[in-house]
Amino acid sequence: MKLLLKHFLVSIIILINTNIYASSIDLDRIDPPMWWVGMENTNLQLMVHGNDIGTTKPVIEYEGVNIKEVILVENSNYMFINLNISKTTLPGTFTINFKDGKKVKAEYEYELRERKNSPNMHKGFDNSDVIYLLMPDRFSNGNPDNDNIPDMLEESDRSNPNGRHGGDIQGISNKLDYLSELGITAIWLNPTLENNMPNYSYHGYAVTDLYKTDPRYGTNDEYLEFIKSAHSKGIKVIMDMIFNHIGTNYYWKDDMPMKDWYNEWPEFTRSNYRGGAVSDPHVSDYDFNKMVKGWFDKTMADLNQKNPYLANYLIQNSIWWIEYSGLDGIRQDTYPYPDKDFMAEWMRRVLVEYPDFNVVGEAWLPQPQAVAYWMDNNTNKDGYKSNLTNVFDFPLMYAISKAFNESEGWNTGTAQLYEVISQDYVYSTPENIVTFADNHDGDRFYTKVKEDINNYKLAMAFMMTTRGIPSIYYGTEILMTGLEHKGHGDIRKDFPGGWEGDERDAFTREGRTEEQNEAYDFMRRLLNWRKTNPTVQYGDLTHYIPEDGVYVYFRKYKDNTVMVILNNNKESKQVDMTRFAKDIGDHNKGRSVLNRKGWDDLNTIEIPAKTPLIIELTNHRGLRK
Ligand code: CA
Numbered sequence: 022m023k024l025l026l027k028h029f030l031v032s033i034i035i036l037i038n039t040n041i042y043a044s045s046i047d048l049d050r051i052d053p054p055m056w057w058v059g060m061e062n063t064n065l066q067l068m069v070h071g072n073d074i075g076t077t078k079p080v081i082e083y084e085g086v087n088i089k090e091v092i093l094v095e096n097s098n099y100m101f102i103n104l105n106i107s108k109t110t111l112p113g114t115f116t117i118n119f120k121d122g123k124k125v126k127a128e129y130e131y132e133l134r135e136r137k138n139s140p141n142m143h144k145g146f147d148n149s150d151v152i153y154l155l156m157p158d159r160f161s162n163g164n165p166d167n168d169n170i171p172d173m174l175e176e177s178d179r180s181n182p183n184g185r186h187g188g189d190i191q192g193i194s195n196k197l198d199y200l201s202e203l204g205i206t207a208i209w210l211n212p213t214l215e216n217n218m219p220n221y222s223y224h225g226y227a228v229t230d231l232y233k234t235d236p237r238y239g240t241n242d243e244y245l246e247f248i249k250s251a252h253s254k255g256i257k258v259i260m261d262m263i264f265n266h267i268g269t270n271y272y273w274k275d276d277m278p279m280k281d282w283y284n285e286w287p288e289f290t291r292s293n294y295r296g297g298a299v300s301d302p303h304v305s306d307y308d309f310n311k312m313v314k315g316w317f318d319k320t321m322a323d324l325n326q327k328n329p330y331l332a333n334y335l336i337q338n339s340i341w342w343i344e345y346s347g348l349d350g351i352r353q354d355t356y357p358y359p360d361k362d363f364m365a366e367w368m369r370r371v372l373v374e375y376p377d378f379n380v381v382g383e384a385w386l387p388q389p390q391a392v393a394y395w396m397d398n399n400t401n402k403d404g405y406k407s408n409l410t411n412v413f414d415f416p417l418m419y420a421i422s423k424a425f426n427e428s429e430g431w432n433t434g435t436a437q438l439y440e441v442i443s444q445d446y447v448y449s450t451p452e453n454i455v456t457f458a459d460n461h462d463g464d465r466f467y468t469k470v471k472e473d474i475n476n477y478k479l480a481m482a483f484m485m486t487t488r489g490i491p492s493i494y495y496g497t498e499i500l501m502t503g504l505e506h507k508g509h510g511d512i513r514k515d516f517p518g519g520w521e522g523d524e525r526d527a528f529t530r531e532g533r534t535e536e537q538n539e540a541y542d543f544m545r546r547l548l549n550w551r552k553t554n555p556t557v558q559y560g561d562l563t564h565y566i567p568e569d570g571v572y573v574y575f576r577k578y579k580d581n582t583v584m585v586i587l588n589n590n591k592e593s594k595q596v597d598m599t600r601f602a603k604d605i606g607d608h609n610k611g612r613s614v615l616n617r618k619g620w621d622d623l624n625t626i627e628i629p630a631k632t633p634l635i636i637e638l639t640n641h642r643g644l645r646k
Pocket residue numbers: 162163164165166167168187188189237
């Protein structure tokens with residue numbers, strides 16, 4: 022009996038020891054945290070993080086899922102597992118056992134979900150859209166309870182222009198009707214992923230968890246719900262992603278997977294921010310390396326996408342968000358800064374899964390040819406093919422910012438618009454360029470036009486009727502102002518009325534000033550017309566060299582014609598229409614889109630000073646063809 026008891030006790034001690042041993046690996050996370058069956062690419066690479074996980078061997082028993090390779094790296098706290106998920110694998114959950122001999126030292130329940138195959142999903146955005154860019158921290162605070170979160174380093178402080186103000190996803194959801202009424206069809210949010218940084222965390226460009234919505238904006242579920250309700254109102258959602266850099270507080274921080282995970286320098290070295298250096302045939306190695314491998318900021322570590330594991334991590338992360346959330350498009354930050362071959366491979370892999378998907382890249386470059394280098398199907402002399410579907414039209418932004426402030430001349434005024442548009446031959450598909458007058462990084466447009474509402478209207482009418490996919494920055498419709506050199510807080514002010522107790526609520530007619538209502542009504546009419554008019558969305562563009570300060574162009578689609586006349590003069594003009602006979606064709610009547618005015622004669626059109634006319638042409642029977 023004594024012996025038996027002794028034996029029993031020994032067994033218990035062994036059991037306890039085994040259990041302590043078995044739980045000695047703290048499996049911290051696996052990325053991606055779950056995946057899908059039925060993906061085009063049957064390969065999946067898991068990145069496993071846990072204390073000494075590299076001393077174990079992963080075992081999976083699930084039909085259709087095979088471990089092809091286990092990769093151990095220099096840091097034994099990481100392991101990469103290459104899986105093959107065969108096309109016939111069924112959705113479900115399986116256990117990944119991390120074993121040392123026969124002992125299971127850690128386990129993880131991995132879920133493979135069914136793909137969402139709704140035909141309306143992942144269709145991207147196109148010329149029928151008008152994008153509304155908004156900064157989630159600065160639009161509307163729908164949930165004051167999430168303003169401060171215990172584990173988050175930066176607390177809300179609305180008195181600090183560079184601090185967090187408390188705006189969130191719930192706030193944006195609450196304002197979807199406002200946005201729908203305005204007539205926009207897509208929302209681009211500045212990054213919403215976790216930014217657990219001590220300062221300046223509100224802008225979102227120093228991500229500290231690529232799989233988690235910042236809790237001060239909401240949960241991943243709230244993000245999904247937001248996309249669903251946006252879709253139910255006919256509004257698409259574009260996610261902002263950043264592959265060039267990552268917040269220095271990412272969980273890798275004190276436990277780097279590999280020495281070359283970041284582009285490290287002997288001492289802190291900034292990028293030279295000279296994006297054109299990447300496509301420059303004469304570039305020095307010194308400048309090229311500094312551009313691509315220099316850090317964007319001290320808080321933003323420069324990712325080395327030449328490391329194939331990091332590259333996969335980023336690519337799978339973007340595909341994860343598309344599949345997980347049903348988002349409609351991606352805006353990719355600082356496009357020329359990461360390794361360009363990696364970027365082309367990323368686009369290729371996204372398009373393999375989602376052939377109709379769109380990504381708009383921020384190639385912040387002043388010349389059309391420099392921007393065009395980054396656009397899909399462009400014939401670049403160095404052989405580079407980006408696969409990128411859309412780019413932002415920075416050259417046109419610079420032109421719009423000046424044209425309407427200037428008096429007309431050979432090189433000034435609307436001639437600037439003409440010159441930029443006339444260089445469209447450099448783009449494979451100029452219609453896919455995203456046009457904008459301002460964004461979160463520069464002076465507010467109303468400030469750029471010196472708070473002159475006539476110049477503002479001319480510019481907005483131009484942007485909504487020329488080629489491209491227009492994007493407006495939140496608050497443009499209520500004439501928000503701000504100068505970049507006063508600090509980014511000045512161009513990213515809170516939308517009035519987004520916070521309980523705000524003095525004015527500019528989301529309502531009563532809360533807006535007379536001038537704000539004038540701007541809002543103008544935009545609402547323009548956008549809602551654009552939303553239903555395929556001619557202005559998809560029509561071929563023919564423009565005429567500006568004469569006498571008047572810029573005229575046509576959009577034609579099937580048998581329909583829209584004529585736009587921009588008078589940038591401080592006096593009214595009688596425009597002799599003879600020059601435009603070919604594009605007017607047999608139309609002899611017209612109707613103004615902006616004020617319902619009609620014309621029974623198209624021989625001469627009088628246009629008031631500093632005014633846009635957008636005219637739908639009709640034929641002699643008074644009907645649109
Ligand atoms: Ca909040």
